[in-house]
């Protein structure tokens with residue numbers, strides 16, 4: 726759903742913005758703080774998201790399941806006033822909310838649900854795709870940067886996400902024919918239809934409807 730030409734999109738970062746934590750670090754601080762050094766070391770070699778994936782494997786090998794991860798993530802609260810304001814946007818026809826984040830789908834979905842923000846508040850989440858592999862949480866880097874934007878993580882240029890989205894909106898509103906032809910798979914992929922195996926696209930953009 727791109728909304729009409731009059732729709733105002735409110736775009737939010739997630740870590741240290743919607744929540745007062747960095748969800749990636751939070752998980753390791755709570756469940757294996759000794760892994761943080763490995764996370765920092767591996768980030769220099771393979772990039773942050775790939776390093777998170779590797780460090781999640783360490784947790785998994787210690788017997789920490791995705792359920793344990795979700796339980797810890799459930800301790801992260803969204804500020805009550807902010808949550809209230811976000812809920813009110815649902816009744817404003819001309820406003821839609823979007824998250825653009827270098828966290829991952831599992832963390833964001835879990836925290837939004839814990840805070841009652843999983844029901845129609847955010848129509849779109851652009852982040853690193855996560856999936857389960859034999860109950861082990863895997864994370865793959867979003868891939869739209871190739872290191873060309875040095876202000877952003879090397880896997881995810883948030884500015885480019887928004888520019889691409891604006892371009893797509895313009896295309897869709899310019900021509901009904903283009904609109905029909907432009908319905909790529911990601912547009913209709915709902916939050917509850919997250920892929921759960923390794924057959925996953927390189928990047929994920931979700932419409933939550």
Ligand SMILES: [Zn+2]
Nearest residue numbers: 874877882883
């Ligand atoms: Zn950028």
